[in-house]
Amino acid sequence: MGGEFTLIGRYFDWPAPPGILGVGDDCALLPVSPGCRLAVTTDLLVEGRHFFPNTDPEALGHKALAVNVSDLAAMGARPMGCVLGLSLPRVDETWLEKFSRGFKALSGEVGCPLVGGDTTRSVDGIVISVTAMGEVPEATALKRSAAQAGDDIWVTGSLGAAHVALELLQGQHPQHINLLETLRPWLERPQPPVAFGSELPGLANAAIDISDGLLQDLGHILKASGCGADLDYSLLPVHPVLKTLNDAIVQRAVLNGGDVYQLCFTARPAVRTDIVALAARHGIEARVVGQVGPGQGIHVSASPLPLGKDGYAGFDHFG
Ligand SMILES: [Mg+2]
Structure with a gap:
C-alpha cells in the first residue's frame, strides 16, 4: 500500500x-x-x-x-x-x-x-x-499424539476468568458486572507460560494450549493419542474471583470457556516433582487434575452439575 x-x-x-x-x-x-x-x-x-x-x-x-x-x-x-x-x-x-x-x-x-x-x-x-x-x-516435541495411558493430566494457571469476562462484555449476568474490571485482563491480556513450556520437552509427553475450552482441547490430545481421561472437577484451578458465582456459570466457564492460553499437558507420574519444581522456578501454578486412561472420551467426576452426553460445547470459529 x-x-x-x-x-x-x-x-x-x-x-x-x-x-x-x-x-x-x-x-x-x-x-x-x-x-x-x-x-x-x-x-x-x-x-x-x-x-x-x-x-x-x-x-x-x-x-x-x-x-x-x-x-x-x-x-x-x-x-x-x-x-x-x-x-x-x-x-x-x-x-x-x-x-x-x-x-x-x-x-x-x-x-x-x-x-x-x-x-x-x-x-x-x-x-x-x-x-x-x-x-x-x-x-521430544510435545505432540498431541504422544499422551500415554497412566499419564497425569496437568493444567497451568487458572480457568474460567476469560470466559466470564467475555460473557459480562456481552451483557450476560448484569448482576455481576462489578467483576468485569477484575476479570477483564484474563480475556484481553492472557499470559501463556512460554518459558515454562519451552522446558517441558523431556518431562511432558503431550500438550495443548487451552484456546477453545479445557474439555475440547484435552479432547484433541486424547483423540490424537487414542486414549480417554478421568478428570476430577474438585482439582481444577478455578479462578478465585469466580467462587462467588453460581455453579452453572462457573462450571461452564471452567470446563468449556476458551481464551485461557494456559497449558494442558500430560506426563508420567514419575516426573511429578520435577514438574512442580519447574513451575516454581518459573513462578507459575501447575497442578494435576486427572489421569489419562485407556478407552475414549472424558469422564468428569465431582462436577457440581451433570454434564451432557458430549460433555461440552466449546467455541467453534465457524459455528
Ligand atoms: Mg493451540
Whole structure:
C-alpha cells in the first residue's frame, strides 16, 4: 500500500537480536539448532469476530502475539521470532502507537522479536495476522499424539476468568458486572507460560494450549493419542474471583470457556516433582487434575452439575 503506510515502519521496525537477520531484507533469517525443528504457528484476529471494535489497542497488540507464543509453548518450542500482517481501514497513529507498545512489550518479555511483516489498507475493519516461529528438539516435541495411558493430566494457571469476562462484555449476568474490571485482563491480556513450556520437552509427553475450552482441547490430545481421561472437577484451578458465582456459570466457564492460553499437558507420574519444581522456578501454578486412561472420551467426576452426553460445547470459529 502506498506512502501513508510507510509510516508504520516507525512503529514496527525494531532491531533484531544477534544471530537473526530481521526487518529490511527480502526474508528474515533465523538459526535453528542441530537436532531441533522449526515450529511455526499462525493466528488471525478479525475485528468484530475475535475482538470488540472498542478493544484497547495496547491489549490487542499483546493478545495478537500472546495467542501465537501460546501455541509455541504448547509444542514445547522456544520462541525465535514472529512476523506481523496488519490490515487497517485507515492510518490511526494513536492506535498504531498503542498496538505496537503492547506487542513490543510481550515480544520482549517472552523473547520473540518481530523480524518482518506487511501492512495494507482494509476495506472494512482491522485484521491482524501474526505468525510465530520457534525451535523444539525433534525427539521430544510435545505432540498431541504422544499422551500415554497412566499419564497425569496437568493444567497451568487458572480457568474460567476469560470466559466470564467475555460473557459480562456481552451483557450476560448484569448482576455481576462489578467483576468485569477484575476479570477483564484474563480475556484481553492472557499470559501463556512460554518459558515454562519451552522446558517441558523431556518431562511432558503431550500438550495443548487451552484456546477453545479445557474439555475440547484435552479432547484433541486424547483423540490424537487414542486414549480417554478421568478428570476430577474438585482439582481444577478455578479462578478465585469466580467462587462467588453460581455453579452453572462457573462450571461452564471452567470446563468449556476458551481464551485461557494456559497449558494442558500430560506426563508420567514419575516426573511429578520435577514438574512442580519447574513451575516454581518459573513462578507459575501447575497442578494435576486427572489421569489419562485407556478407552475414549472424558469422564468428569465431582462436577457440581451433570454434564451432557458430549460433555461440552466449546467455541467453534465457524459455528
Ligand atoms: Mg493451540
